[in-house]
Amino acid sequence: MCRQTDQSPEQTRPADLTPNQWTAIDRISGPLLVLAGPGSGKTRVITRRIARMVERGIDSRRILAITFTNKAAKEMASRVAELLPGRHVWVSTFHRFCARLLRERAAAVGLRPNFSIYDTADQFQLVRHVLHSLDLDAVHYPPARIAARISRAKNDGQSADQYLQAFDQSVGDHIQGVVAKVFPVYQQGLLDSNAVDFDDLLLHVATLLCENPELRSQLDERFQYVLVDEYQDTNLVQYRILAALSQDHANLCVTGDPDQSIYGWRGAQIDNILRFEADFPQAAVVRLEENFRSTKQIVRAAATLIDFNTLRKEKTLVTENDEGKAVELLTFRDASDEAEQIAHRIRQLAESDGGSFSDVAVVYRVNALSHEIEIALARHGIPYQVAAGVAFYDRTEIKDMLAYLRVINNPDDRNALLRIVNKPTRGIGKRTLSRLSQWADTNGLSLMEALTRTGDHPDLSKRAKKALAGFVQLMRLLVDADSGSVEQLLGTIIDRTAYTADWRGSELEENRQRLANIDELVSAASQYDLASGGEGRLEEFLEETSLVNEIDNVDETAGRVTLMTLHAAKGLEFPVVFVVAVEQDLIPHERALRTEDIRELEEERRLLFVGMTRAQQRLYLTRARVRQVRGRAMPTIPSSFLSEIIPVITYQAEDSNEEESQLPPQPDSEAELTERISERPTSEGSSLVMTAADLLNGERKTAEIPTGFAAGMTVRHPRYGLGTVISVSGMSRNQTLTVEFHGDGKQKTFVASKSPLQPVGLD
Numbered sequence: 080m081c082r083q084t085d086q087s088p089e090q091t092r093p094a095d096l097t098p099n100q101w102t103a104i105d106r107i108s109g110p111l112l113v114l115a116g117p118g119s120g121k122t123r124v125i126t127r128r129i130a131r132m133v134e135r136g137i138d139s140r141r142i143l144a145i146t147f148t149n150k151a152a153k154e155m156a157s158r159v160a161e162l163l164p165g166r167h168v169w170v171s172t173f174h175r176f177c178a179r180l181l182r183e184r185a186a187a188v189g190l191r192p193n194f195s196i197y198d199t200a201d202q203f204q205l206v207r208h209v210l211h212s213l214d215l216d217a218v219h220y221p222p223a224r225i226a227a228r229i230s231r232a233k234n235d236g237q238s239a240d241q242y243l244q245a246f247d248q249s250v251g252d253h254i255q256g257v258v259a260k261v262f263p264v265y266q267q268g269l270l271d272s273n274a275v276d277f278d279d280l281l282l283h284v285a286t287l288l289c290e291n292p293e294l295r296s297q298l299d300e301r302f303q304y305v306l307v308d309e310y311q312d313t314n315l316v317q318y319r320i321l322a323a324l325s326q327d328h329a330n331l332c333v334t335g336d337p338d339q340s341i342y343g344w345r346g347a348q349i350d351n352i353l354r355f356e357a358d359f360p361q362a363a364v365v366r367l368e369e370n371f372r373s374t375k376q377i378v379r380a381a382a383t384l385i386d387f388n389t390l391r392k393e394k395t396l397v398t399e400n401d402e403g404k405a406v407e408l409l410t411f412r413d414a415s416d417e418a419e420q421i422a423h424r425i426r427q428l429a430e431s432d433g434g435s436f437s438d439v440a441v442v443y444r445v446n447a448l449s450h451e452i453e454i455a456l457a458r459h460g461i462p463y464q465v466a467a468g469v470a471f472y473d474r475t476e477i478k479d480m481l482a483y484l485r486v487i488n489n490p491d492d493r494n495a496l497l498r499i500v501n502k503p504t505r506g507i508g509k510r511t512l513s514r515l516s517q518w519a520d521t522n523g524l525s526l527m528e529a530l531t532r533t534g535d536h537p538d539l540s541k542r543a544k545k546a547l548a549g550f551v552q553l554m555r556l557l558v559d560a561d562s563g564s565v566e567q568l569l570g571t572i573i574d575r576t577a578y579t580a581d582w583r584g585s586e587l588e589e590n591r592q593r594l595a596n597i598d599e600l601v602s603a604a605s606q607y608d609l610a611s612g613g614e615g616r617l618e619e620f621l622e623e624t625s626l627v628n629e630i631d632n633v634d635e636t637a638g639r640v641t642l643m644t645l646h647a648a649k650g651l652e653f654p655v656v657f658v659v660a661v662e663q664d665l666i667p668h669e670r671a672l673r674t675e676d677i678r679e680l681e682e683e684r685r686l687l688f689v690g691m692t693r694a695q696q697r698l699y700l701t702r703a704r705v706r707q708v709r710g711r712a713m714p715t716i717p718s719s720f721l722s723e724i725i726p727v728i729t730y731q732a733e734d735s736n737e738e739e740s741q742l743p744p745q746p747d748s749e750a751e752l753t754e755r756i757s758e759r760p761t762s763e764g765s766s767l768v769m770t771a772a773d774l775l776n777g778e779r780k781t782a783e784i785p786t787g788f789a790a791g792m793t794v795r796h797p798r799y800g801l802g803t804v805i806s807v808s809g810m811s812r813n814q815t816l817t818v819e820f821h822g823d824g825k826q827k828t829f830v831a832s833k834s835p836l837q838p839v840g841l842d
Contacts, residue, residue, distance in 0.1 A: 096127070103332075103365040104128045107135060107304075110325070110359035112352070113334040116396050117381070117692035118372025118652070121334050125306055126155060128332065130162040132304060139166040141301070143324075145173055146308035149626065151650055155308070169302075173317055174277060174626050177284040181275070182618070184294070188283045193618050195274040195485050195492045196625035200473070202226045202276050204494050209264045212520075220257050228258040229265060233278035234314045234346030236285065239263040271525065273491040281316040288323035295323050303328040309650075310335035310355075314346035322358070329359065337391045341646060341686045343678070349390055366394050370692075372652055374403025376727075377698050381691045384724045388681045406691075406698045408661070408721065408730035413705045413712070414448075418455035421657055421701065425640060426459055428655055428697070436462055438654040440641045442690045444666045448659060449642050456640060466643030472624055476578075476593045477600055481624060483572045484565070487558050488617045490527040497526070500550055503578055507550070511543045563613065565604040565620045573597065645690045656694035658687065659701045663716040672835050680835065687720055700728070716795065719837050788816050794836045796820070799827065 092101040115121035156170040182192045206222035239262040246259040310333035325331040340349040382396040411417040485495035501507040519529035560571040582590035667683035792804045802820035
């Protein structure tokens with residue numbers, strides 16, 4: 080048992096901590112919500128809090144710290160090790176924590192401890208197999224779409240049986256009916272392969288905790304103090320796991336920021352953090368509002384933007400940093416010009432200001448936007464890295480090597496077995512594999528069991544049986560070669576299969592790159608062997624490769640510009656940041672605009688907020704007047720978010736021959752600035768009015784006023800184009816507008832507070 084810690088030993092607040100940081104660190108018992116704005120030192124708070132717990136007599140083995148990315152977990156674990164040398168604290172990502180627990184209790188959910196973890200490609204392959212078995216066309220029912228529906232259901236805590244029970248045929252959702260048929264067969268396919276997908280790691284553990292009170296109580300006793308970083312990104316299943324671990328010992332500390340909740344598309348529920356005090360009535364709340372990262376100009380622009388959101392916890396972002404240079408909006412002719420000028424500025428920044436290329440990040444909403452920028456950086460001789468850690472493990476040769484390891488570890492892994500049975504070529508064709516698979520299914524055999532019994536198959540040729548028998552013999556040899564060193568096992572696989580034989584000595588750059596990739600995987604295995612001290616396990620190495628995050632391979636000190644999506648930028652910081660293509664249909668994304676759902680639009684605003692707050696010293700927002708869309712040059716519309724921050728940034732057209740006419744001119748006076756700041760809906764239903772002085776001083780006023788639309792006004796909708804307001808009724812958030820659009824003359828009605836309509840003058 081841990082010593083009681085209600086009374087804190089007397090200690091003066093350390094000089095490197097603010098009063099609020101110290102409060103969050105020193106309040107140990109009971110539930111605690113730490114609202115941490117960007118750059119507010121939350122990692123320092125979490126790690127120092129862990130050290131403070133141990134100092135106050137808590138057994139370090141009773142502490143569990145959870146975050147979302149491997150990079151964050153490693154940084155946190157490293158800091159804890161420095162503060163508490165020789166002490167063990169379990170610091171992990173959600174998925175890795177659940178994977179470890181699940182291996183301990185695998186039998187309870189019908190698995191064995193050596194289960195495989197299926198990635199997205201594996202999921203699609205299994206869904207495709209299930210569709211075929213159900214005589215459903217994968218063209219009409221894309222596996223990616225089916226897999227996404229299954230994932231969404233699991234994130235909401237639904238098993239296949241629960242999904243089927245909840246299926247309402249009267250709704251008329253045809254794709255939902257297909258998912259209801261596929262889901263249970265898909266789940267059985269996972270069990271037959273002794274495999275889980277990413278969502279299962281969480282859902283299986285949540286189910287175990289819910290259905291096994293004794294296990295729940297044991298784990299609650301084992302982890303009496305739970306700390307969760309990035310709590311705003313938890314989904315319903317993760318919430319259930321945390322709630323189960325905090326019933327007997329409600330010492331749950333969650334750190335997060337609703338303004339940085341950007342993963343709703345993959346199941347994250349912002350409501351988890353918004354309702355924390357309701358779920359834990361005894362909870363204390365501490366706000367970390369001081370930003371130690373960015374200049375005043377950057378903090379001011381970001382705060383102005385996010386203040387338009389309603390789904391948030393009230394807090395005021397402040398900083399004692401320098402005023403810094405103004406946030407700049409740059410407008411270019413097209414994407415090529417945009418990329419060229421960004422590259423030119425990056426070189427100037429690196430050379431003139433004595434900086435480094437690693438000081439710069441270029442972030443964007445979708446991966447496709449990186450192409451032009453990569454070309455421009457290469458043309459200027461600027462080194463860069465793309466944050467795509469998963470991409471390495473998506474390469475064919477890497478997936479092949481890992482598939483061999485997966486089959487050695489888990490012979491029932493059907494997907495991995497099908498991948499390698501004819502790699503390198505052994506004369507085993509698709510028809511042979513199809514017959515073998517059907518025979519295995521008919522006789523209730525795993526695919527590996529069927530391979531070992533090919534002599535009993537009535538329809539296989541002698542040649543096919545010989546080839547399959549040779550493969551089985553090879554796999555037996557490789558299984559026997561597993562001595563505990565992953566590096567040595569990979570070497571044996573490469574030698575025995577002659578996988579790289581055709582590439583060695585080749586002059587083709589493609590083959591050289593493939594060899595380099597194989598060498599990199601072997602190096603990763605060597606590093607794993609070294610870190611594990613000879614006590615590693617193959618399943619653990621495979622687990623590490625399966626749970627790679629997009630930013631795991633980002634080296635912020637490598638002397639290279641970093642290119643990444645806005646989602647990947649979360650948790651990172653750079654002296655200089657370019658946020659490119661701040662345009663309607665990109666940020667906010669067209670999907671959010673199509674739904675006209677305020678929650679989705681607000682998540683898009685949070686995404687831009689996250690990108691802006693990665694910047695420490697300089698922040699540039701860019702847009703192009705023309706951009707290629709599906710192979711066609713299309714004129715763009717400036718993001719509606721720009722009109723929300725125009726008063727506190729500067730902007731210019733990089734094309735000296737063309738004036739920027741789509742944005743309002745910069746204000747010459749405080750009075751003009753005050754006149755420009757638009758009304759901002761709040762969660763209480765009133766509108767926010769801010770003067771320039773209020774904005775600079777961080778003060779707020781509220782008043783009931785109309786939202787600013789009037790009959791006869793010209794407006795623009797991102798989907799329907801230009802239109803004229805025909806009539807207006809109601810006030811504030813209840814105001815409705817009828818708009819006649821110029822293109823087809825059709826009239827549509829909108830709720831003002833929920834629509835993306837913008838007066839043309841604010842474009």
